[in-house]
Amino acid sequence: MDFSRPLAREHRPLNYMTWLTIDAARSAVQERRTTARALVETHYARIEKEDGRIGAYLTLCRERAFEQSDRMDRMAAEGMSLPPLGGVPVGIKDVMSTRGVRTTAGSKILAHYIPPYDSTAVARLEAAGAVVLGKTNCDEFAMGSSNENSAFHPVRNPRDLTRVPGGSSGGSAAAVAADMAVVALGSDTGGSIRQPASFCGVVGFMPTYGRVSRYGLIAFASSLDHIGPLTRTVKDAALVLRTIAGRDPMDSTSVDLPVPDYVAELEKPVRGLRLGIAKEYFGEGLDDEVRHAVESAIDKWKHLGCEAVPVSLPHTPYAIPTYYLIATAEASANLARYDGVRYSYRAPGVKTLSDMYRRSRDQGFGAEVKRRIMLGTYALSAGYYDAYYLKAQKVRTLLTRDFEQAFRKVDAIITPTSPTAAFRLGEKSNDPLAMYLADIYTVTADLAGIPGISIPCGETKEKLPIGLQILGKHFDEPMVLRLAHAYEQAA
């Protein structure tokens, strides 16, 4: 596979498909240097050739893709201006509902589920001209950090097929990294956009909680679930966010605030900005190569006129236990709906209703999903609610206050995205706790609901990508994107 990384220029002839961006794809279709249909065909050809070894896709939707690409081609032929994502091939994580296209959440229990409606994020992408190629693989119900929990097949890291792509949006990250989609949507509950982005060497952006509607997103933990883009450039992340953000009456937690022009914000200067460096994110367990790469990136920002300011986020060591109580408690409630009656798998040969529930769920859910349902049910059960669930909600307040206090002193916080580069398949799959610790730098932002982006910042000696994370205040996506863009342009 070709992993040379020149950005496709706006006017490069379009038989050149590697590392294509939104603007490059759209302008090529607009100017008739290629067609949207040809872009789709090239991507499907590549998926056919490469995806057997990577496993990024679970379902392709050719009919829907060609219908949309032909619509874009007709617009271009008539000289009409294409919408901002006109003709751009995208992948959608298989936790987002797509009308008429199988949506499994990576689970056997939904192996044949065909949603009767579209999620808002997908509908908005398509309204902006994007072409949905198919549904990308993920950990079952987005529960995992390696994509090994997919009930269908794991995803392999395109950079090194013996390694995981991260999770749970591993299929989305691998598809973007391996030229099988220009951009993809993922979801992030504890790091599931940012960690796979860092493992695969792409950009992954989790916006503020409430910035993007969750309508049609198959729920894992409703107070923590976020939708966001995985892309090759920061500008593409800004373009996708501008398209999917904003109030949606179908999600009462989506916020009624104006959506800024994130793309225009990218070019603002970074000189004089204050970057928080929290020692809690550079302690024990952080791989030396990752540490070095992130520190070099901080030097780069200093060179651009930013100031590095030490901050403290003292409750960080409590983030993982807090997260695994709140996320599993919410999951145990959300996953109660899979009962074998309305749309999920039903075990054959059951005699009674309760037998049907139990055996359908037993056969339909995988080991990690059962583990989390059990932990969440335990934490919510009589006698343990105060000790576990309520306690975790209180520590969530403390973790959020840590950020609020830090952001009084700084404009953004820089951390590694993950303590290590991509690990090997099987390395952590028998030790749930070790797997949970892969999210140690990402879960806190989900708990606090603040925006965070992971961008590539170098490679290990073994040529594995390293990612760094930029965290911002609630709704300060412009700041996060601006800093990310400045680094990307300078690096």
Add this chain to the structure above:
Amino acid sequence: MKVTEKDVTDVADLASLELSAEERTGMVRDLNSILDYIDRLNQLDTSKVEPMAQVSDRYGVDESKPGSERFAGADRDDVVEGLRKSLSQEAALANAPDADGTFFRVPKVIER
């Protein structure tokens, strides 16, 4: 050991999960290992800390209003087919493992 085999059986009942004997043994081990780690939360005194159930507790809340009205958009007028048309009966039944065209069909609820 916080969690015993019996706890696992009881919780599996609450969660409508039928676990095999082998799964139960593994679950006892895994839950105890995770709960041991979670125990570190008890190092923190949270007696004066308010619980946080929603991120929106921390932003954009109109403190002058009571209850759920504090959150923009949390309530709306109750209108028939206002936001999205209800699914047709056919669409609503389309994914059912067993349906008779009008109803979902399930095994007997009352055991004799």
